[in-house]
Amino acid sequence: MTRVGPYSWRVSPRAVFTNAALVVTAVATGLVAISTGEFTVPVGDILTALFGQGSPVAELIVGELRAPRVVAGLAVGAAFGLSGAIFQSLTRNPLGSPDFIGFTAGASTGGVLMVIAGGSAAQIAAGSLAGCVLSAAAVYLLAFRRGVQGYRLVLVGIGVNAVLIAADSFMLTKATINDAANAGAWLTGSLSGRGWDHAIPVAVALAVLAPLCCLVSRPLRMLEMGDDAARAVGIRVEAVRAAAIVAGVLLCGVATAAAGPVVFVAMAAPQLARRLTRSPGVTMIASALTGAVLLTVADLAAQRLFAPTQLPVGVLTAAIGGVYLALLLRKDRH
Numbered sequence: 001m002t003r004v005g006p007y008s009w010r011v012s013p014r015a016v017f018t019n020a021a022l023v024v025t026a027v028a029t030g031l032v033a034i035s036t037g038e039f040t041v042p043v044g045d046i047l048t049a050l051f052g053q054g055s056p057v058a059e060l061i062v063g064e065l066r067a068p069r070v071v072a073g074l075a076v077g078a079a080f081g082l083s084g085a086i087f088q089s090l091t092r093n094p095l096g097s098p099d100f101i102g103f104t105a106g107a108s109t110g111g112v113l114m115v116i117a118g119g120s121a122a123q124i125a126a127g128s129l130a131g132c133v134l135s136a137a138a139v140y141l142l143a144f145r146r147g148v149q150g151y152r153l154v155l156v157g158i159g160v161n162a163v164l165i166a167a168d169s170f171m172l173t174k175a176t177i178n179d180a181a182n183a184g185a186w187l188t189g190s191l192s193g194r195g196w197d198h199a200i201p202v203a204v205a206l207a208v209l210a211p212l213c214c215l216v217s218r219p220l221r222m223l224e225m226g227d228d229a230a231r232a233v234g235i236r237v238e239a240v241r242a243a244a245i246v247a248g249v250l251l252c253g254v255a256t257a258a259a260g261p262v263v264f265v266a267m268a269a270p271q272l273a274r275r276l277t278r279s280p281g282v283t284m285i286a287s288a289l290t291g292a293v294l295l296t297v298a299d300l301a302a303q304r305l306f307a308p309t310q311l312p313v314g315v316l317t318a319a320i321g322g323v324y325l326a327l328l329l330r331k332d333r334h
Contacts, residue, residue, distance in 0.1 A: 081291020106135020264321020
């Protein structure tokens with residue numbers, strides 16, 4: 001037990017070691033992604049290139065092409081991991097991630113609408129974020145009945161998710177061939193071509209919202225035991241739930257706006273983090289770090305496995321996530 005003034009918290013040595021190992025893995029993966037490729041940049045030259053002290057070619061490749069993509073991958077993966085941890089904790093269900101309860105689909109619908117309308121990158125990102133917020137508001141209002149119960153949130157979210165997927169398909173069938181191709185590529189989810197203008201907004205959102213997520217993590221643990229038990233120990237149930245939903249929706253929205261709807265990271269990261277730390281509940285910090293590692297490793301594999309052809313990272317996460325979902329359902333059945 002660690003105490004600072006009036007505050008105290010329990011520290012798990014395994015969780016500390018796991019988080020440290022995840023940080024090292026994320027940094028190592030990022031360095032490999034930046035230094036390797038058609039033009040190799042020695043690890044020792046990466047910092048000099050980032051600060052404008054390297055050769056012009058190295059500065060272009062590191063500072064403008066590879067480093068922004070890696071930072072965007074780390075930030076987007078962490079945002080998806082945190083968002084998934086929040087909603088899985090709220091719903092007390094490993095399937096209660098933004099991928100299944102309509103929030104990612106809402107962001108996708110907003111992004112597709114702007115792509116077909118010929119919007120700029122900033123307008124597509126804004127449309128994606130707006131779609132995520134509006135879909136979350138719809139799910140919350142439809143599920144609200146003297147409060148929001150986890151199972152109602154999941155069921156309503158699945159229904160809204162299906163409607164939004166149908167809306168995406170309708171828009172794609174009515175769009176021109178070029179617009180439909182562009183929208184289909186965006187729907188896959190990719191980090192290709194991502195620059196600092198994509199990475200920085202997600203990093204800023206993480207810096208603002210991650211402390212809020214950590215602040216509500218303990219009340220969320222109490223909510224996992226039921227609303228009545230949480231109220232009995234003084235938890236303001238609806239206030240905590242509303243704050244958690246706002247944080248989770250915004251994280252999902254900014255991540256989708258930056259990279260497109262990269263699926264299964266939000267679902268898999270919290271569960272993997274829980275198993276790595278052997279925590280009785282969903283852990284926020286470990287989920288964020290696991291999401292960052294998952295997405296950067298998947299993006300590196302998507303670039304290298306089929307070289308010179310590069311796959312969108314969403315293709316790889318969907319393939320891996322499908323296998324993971326099948327294993328999860330099989331385990332729950334038993």
